[in-house]
Amino acid sequence: MRIFKRMKDIAIAEINGVLDKTEDPINMLNYYVQELDEEILKGQQALANQIFVEKKQKLLLREMEELIAKRDRQAKLAVERGEEQIAKVALQEKLIHEKKLSLYREQYETITNQTIMLHQKVNELKDKVNELKHRRILLLSRANVAYSYKQMNNTMISFDTDKTANGFARAEERILLMEAEAEASSYLSRPSQALPAHSIHATMEEEVQRELEKLKETTR
Secondary structure, eight states: OHHHHHHHHHHHHHHHHHHHHHTOHHHHHHHHHHHHHHHHHHHHHHHHHHHHHHHHHHHHHHHHHHHHHHHHHHHHHHHHHTOHHHHHHHHHHHHHHHHHHHHHHHHHHHHHHHHHHHHHHHHHHHHHHHHHHHHHHHHHHHHHHHHHHHHHHHHHHHSOHHHHHHHHHHHHHHHHHHHHHHHHHHHHHSOOOOOOHHHHHHHHHHHHHHHHHHHHHHHO
């Protein structure tokens, strides 16, 4: 049963570890920045495609203008030669191409406006990404500071101060005992210098007399 419980605990710990890693703020920031970089690439590709369409439309306009100018020259040459029917065909094609040219110009204007808007959007996206990347640096710094504080707090929490204080107290008692033993050993090793009994008695009488004189002085 203990083996199965241990396996269950390990599995839960691994799952929690994966979740913690997924929700880690640093990983989240890196993921979002990567997404933004991908969005910029998409925006740049879309802008490149739009510029290609704009250039293609501009080339179509130029070809149509050249074709109109060509039909105009053909119509004039036919008139000069008295070929009225050929002149009419040339003029008819010229009018048809002029109508197409008008439509192409409208399309080109729309395309250029879209290009300008897309260009602005890409620039805005770049500015936003740069802003967020700068903010990411600040957030990473805050995350590192918070992580350091958390590590210090965990260390302080896990540190058994009562046990350590009791250990210091026991060590101090042992040192005091060692000092007392050393002092006693030093005292016992000295040669005896005891004073004679009559000398001790005389000294005591002198001290008592001095104290009596002091007391008399204070009571006067």
